[in-house]
Amino acid sequence: xxxxxxxxxxxxxxxxxxxxxxxxxxxxxxxxxxxxxxxxxxxxxxxxxxxxxxxxxxxxxxxxxxxxxxxxxxxxxxxxxxxxxxxxxxxxxxxxxxxxxxxxxxxxxxxxxxxxxxxxxxxxxxxxxxxxxxxxxxxxxxxxxxxxxxxxxxxxxxxxxxxxxxxxxxxxxxxxxxxxxxxxxxxxxxxxxxxxxxxxxxxxxxxxxxxxxxxxxxxxxxxxxxxxxxxxxxx
Amino acid sequence: xxxxxxxxxxxxxxxxxxxxxxxxxxxxxxxxxxxxxxxxxxxxxxxxxxxxxxxxxxxxxxxxxxxxxxxxxxxxxxxxxxxxxxxxxxxxxxxxxxxxxxxxxxxxxxxxxxxxxxxxxxxxxxxxxxxxxxxxxxxxxxxxxxxxxxxxxxxxxxxxxxxxxxxxxxxxxxxxxxxxxxxxxxxxxxxxxxxxxxxxxxxxxxxxxxxxxxxxxxxxxxxxxxxxxxxxxxxxxxxxxxxxxxxxxxxxxxxxxxxxxxxxxxxxx
Numbered sequence: 302x303x304x305x306x307x308x309x310x311x312x313x314x315x316x317x318x319x320x321x322x323x324x325x326x327x328x329x330x331x332x333x334x335x336x337x338x339x340x341x342x343x344x345x346x347x348x349x350x351x352x353x354x355x356x357x358x359x360x361x362x363x364x365x366x367x368x369x370x371x372x373x374x375x376x377x378x379x380x381x382x383x384x385x386x387x388x389x390x391x392x393x394x395x396x397x398x399x400x401x402x403x404x405x406x407x408x409x410x411x412x413x414x415x416x417x418x419x420x421x422x423x424x425x426x427x428x429x430x431x432x433x434x435x436x437x438x439x440x441x442x443x444x445x446x447x448x449x450x451x452x453x454x455x456x457x458x459x460x461x462x463x464x465x466x467x468x469x470x471x472x473x474x475x476x477x478x479x480x481x482x483x484x485x486x487x488x489x490x491x492x493x494x495x496x497x498x499x500x501x502x503x504x505x506x507x508x509x510x511x512x513x514x515x516x517x518x519x520x521x522x523x524x525x526x527x528x529x530x531x532x533x534x535x536x
Numbered sequence: 537x538x539x540x541x542x543x544x545x546x547x548x549x550x551x552x553x554x555x556x557x558x559x560x561x562x563x564x565x566x567x568x569x570x571x572x573x574x575x576x577x578x579x580x581x582x583x584x585x586x587x588x589x590x591x592x593x594x595x596x597x598x599x600x601x602x603x604x605x606x607x608x609x610x611x612x613x614x615x616x617x618x619x620x621x622x623x624x625x626x627x628x629x630x631x632x633x634x635x636x637x638x639x640x641x642x643x644x645x646x647x648x649x650x651x652x653x654x655x656x657x658x659x660x661x662x663x664x665x666x667x668x669x670x671x672x673x674x675x676x677x678x679x680x681x682x683x684x685x686x687x688x689x690x691x692x693x694x695x696x697x698x699x700x701x702x703x704x705x706x707x708x709x710x711x712x713x714x715x716x717x718x719x720x721x722x723x724x725x726x727x728x729x730x731x732x733x734x735x736x737x738x739x740x741x742x743x744x745x746x747x748x749x750x751x752x753x754x755x756x757x758x759x760x761x762x763x764x765x766x767x768x769x770x771x772x773x774x775x776x777x778x779x780x781x782x783x784x785x786x787x788x789x790x791x792x793x794x795x796x797x798x799x800x801x802x803x804x805x
Contacts, residue, residue: 433619434650438663438716439640448662452653 308506315507327511330488333401333475334468337408341416341464346457348413349420350446354428364421370414375407379477382407386478399480404488407474412464419460424449427456455530462523466516568629568641568719569751570594571616576626578611585611587775597767598742598752600783602759604798607772609755610647613722616753617644629720643718647725649709651697656689656708659697663716679715687711688737703734710741714750721745722753727761739765759799763787771795 315323352363384390386397386406397403427449435445450457472490479486481495489512496505571593578586586608593599601609615622618634629638652659660680661672684690687707692700697708706726713721723742727735742765746752756762762769762783769786771779773794779786790796 431650431652433614433644433646436619437617437644439636448652 305506307503308510311503312507312510316511323508323511325484326487326489326492326508327515329401329486330469330490330512331515333404333488334408334465336405337412337468338416338461338465340405340409341413342461344409345413345416345460345464346420346450347446349417349422350424350450352417353421353424354446354449355442364418367414367418367421371418373411373414375411375471375473376477378411379407379474382410382474382478398478399482399486401479401486403478404475404486407478408468408471411471411474412467415467416460416464419463420450420457423453423456423460427453455527458523458527462520465519469512469516568638569596570630572628572631573616574626574628576612576615576622578608578615578620578622585775586615589777591770591777591780593753593768595767595782596746596749596751598746598754598765599768599770600762600766601753601755601770601772602757602762602766602798603772604757606774608775609757609772610724612772612777613644613724613753613755617642617722619644641718642720642722643713643716645706645709645713645721645723645726647728649705651700651705651708654697655694656697656700657684657693659708659712660684660715663712683711683715687741703730703737706730706734707737707741710738714741714745718750720751720753722755724755725757726754727756727758735761759801771798773798 349367352360352367382403383398386392386395386403388398397406424446428445431449431452435448440448470490472494475481475486475488476491476494479488479491481487481491487495489508493505493508493512496502496508571591573589573591576586576589577584589612601612603609611620614620616627618639622634625633627634632638652662654662657680660683661676664676664679664683665672681690681693684693687710689700689704689708689711692704697705700708710723710726721742727738730738739761742752742754752765754761754765766783766786768780768782770777771786771790771792771794778792779790779795781791786795787799790799
């Protein structure tokens, strides 16, 4: 119990004093995860929508693969990315190891299947509803895909959130490719892991509380956005 | 002097323009009629839902496809529009088999309107603009507003389409279909779940379109509606086209037993 009360007071003092290190860690966490979500959405939305709409050979296999990849273990993704970007790896010359870019790559690989698979499900449902009308309009498939993504936009917010939640909370991939280097690649989850192993439980807990508050407020914001969209009834 | 040059230019340019206009009008595609349906059948899981339908429709105006539920009416118009695959050569519009070019000259209104999850005006814009990437031109906005005025939905233009009442939704669906300037308009029971006032609005709109030369195929099970609108009636029963005749003849002297029974209000199975 002692730990909890110390942790809370420490967390709030860190926040209210706008501790520079803390701000840096939060900033890096957010920028890495936001970037990863951005790239994953750029790939995952069209990939999911195309898998839902366009009939091509291997479509079912792709759908099953995307579903299966939703459960990718972060450490394994970290290891694979590590192998590719480490000095001896094929992309070693790019000097990406232990950089925020490496972390973004790892997180993108981790959450793109999540975003694509969930998008496929949502777009498929909407497509069932729109199918006859869109075919009656004789639209090219590219426009059908774009129409469906646009009209499902409020449901897709939840997909983005699921991806973001996974990215910001995962530790395995970023610690392997980022290395948890202070002032360079230290994010909230790796910092928590480090402080816990050092035995500084209250600092770890304080960081954990902040992480929870962040996740909660981002979810709340998205929830409000979605609900207001429902009220203005693009239902 | 300037006036002289202007006049001279006009005299030279005018004939060229005339020729261009004539050329363009001669490039106008031929009408989609006659529609010839030959030996059209449709099976789902070995169950015959449409059985060897043969028909020729050459008249403009409104062709009503009449019949009870399950007669195959909806299936028939979907096949005419190419929403479902039909065997080659079974459906010909003006001697051409159904392809994308022909389908683009048609529009279909469904029994339950399928509106996009957007505002009323965005639903109209969707069919008016060829691409979502192009900015909206003032021309497009003008066209859109004209369509909305005609449909009596201008005041609701900013509302989400799916929050309109059932009748307004169907009016919007019809306005959107007409905004594509179809030569053939197919309607699948468009007023089946609407009240008399809305049905009247929809029918008035259809009559207007018909008078402008749009060929209409209207699926209905409502005998009174068929009497009001039909120029010719295609009566379907049990997946077969039982009777096809001009409206007067059909209603006054139906030749088949199922049609007689249907018109007398007896229950048909």
